[in-house]
Amino acid sequence: TPSKRMRMMTSSLAATSSGSFLVSKVKITSAQPILPLLEHVPHHLPEPDWTLLKAPITTPSFYQSNSQLLQRVEELTINLDLAKQHLDARKETEEANNAQLVIQDITLQKMNQTLHAKENKKKSKRTKLFTGGLGRHLTHVETITTVRANEEARVLEKNQKEQRQKDREAKKAQKEKAEREWKDTVEAYAVTVKEWEDECKRLMMERVLKKNLPKKPARPVKPKVPKTLQIPNVEAGPSREPQESDD
Numbered sequence: 001t002p003s004k005r006m007r008m009m010t011s012s013l014a015a016t017s018s019g020s021f022l023v024s025k026v027k028i029t030s031a032q033p034i035l036p037l038l039e040h041v042p043h044h045l046p047e048p049d050w051t052l053l054k055a056p057i058t059t060p061s062f063y064q065s066n067s068q069l070l071q072r073v074e075e076l077t078i079n080l081d082l083a084k085q086h087l088d089a090r091k092e093t094e095e096a097n098n099a100q101l102v103i104q105d106i107t108l109q110k111m112n113q114t115l116h117a118k119e120n121k122k123k124s125k126r127t128k129l130f131t132g133g134l135g136r137h138l139t140h141v142e143t144i145t146t147v148r149a150n151e152e153a154r155v156l157e158k159n160q161k162e163q164r165q166k167d168r169e170a171k172k173a174q175k176e177k178a179e180r181e182w183k184d185t186v187e188a189y190a191v192t193v194k195e196w197e198d199e200c201k202r203l204m205m206e207r208v209l210k211k212n213l214p215k216k217p218a219r220p221v222k223p224k225v226p227k228t229l230q231i232p233n234v235e236a237g238p239s240r241e242p243q244e245s246d247d
Contacts, residue, residue, distance in 0.1 A: 009099070009102065027110070027113060028111055034107065045082065045085050045086055045089060048079040048080075048082040048083050050079075052072075055072070182223070185220050193216070193217060196217055200213050200214070
């Protein structure tokens with residue numbers, strides 16, 4: 001089966017030094033060699049004698065002796081074996097090409113994972129004060145502004161994280177509450193239907209016409225839980241204007 005072949009190929013790659021990184025969770029680096037394409041040299045097989053297909057068949061007007069027929073059968077058998085060898089060689093070439101395509105696909109996936117990890121690096125939470133490479137006074141207005149801006153950004157990020165956690169908990173609680181209410185509604189509807197059935201049976205025993213029987217209670221519709229909750233925006237608070245100090 002295809003899944004079994006994939007497991008066999010994965011185990012074979014894991015056992016090699018040049019292909020084990022393809023099936024591991026380690027990100028690919030420039031130190032990892034890219035597997036080169038293998039040149040599959042075709043087998044040098046003689047071509048079958050296709051002219052035998054055009055030879056006339058024995059008919060009343062075209063007679064062939066027993067020895068001629070035996071010779072023709074032998075030639076057809078030999079050329080049929082050659083044709084089978086050609087098919088086997090083409091099958092091996094196709095399998096090798098497909099295996100190389102699979103390895104190339106795995107290599108590209110590993111490269112894509114490395115690029116994705118590089119493009120989505122976590123931002124450093126450390127404050128960079130001297131980004132220009134020049135010395136500065138720690139009491140300079142630009143330094144104070146940078147420090148305060150980073151502090152406010154950290155506070156805002158913390159508040160937003162806490163608010164997201166509260167939103168998730170509130171959404172979960174709202175969903176559980178809606179499920180409980182819906183369960184109670186379904187149970188109450190089942191009781192109402194049972195009472196309606198009993199009432200219909202009683203009326204039918206009293207020979208009440210079917211058209212005069214009470215209608216079946218309407219099935220309740222499950223309410224939809226709102227996807228978003230109205231949560232007020234969380235801000236870090238009013239920012240303070242830095243005061244210049246004498247250097």
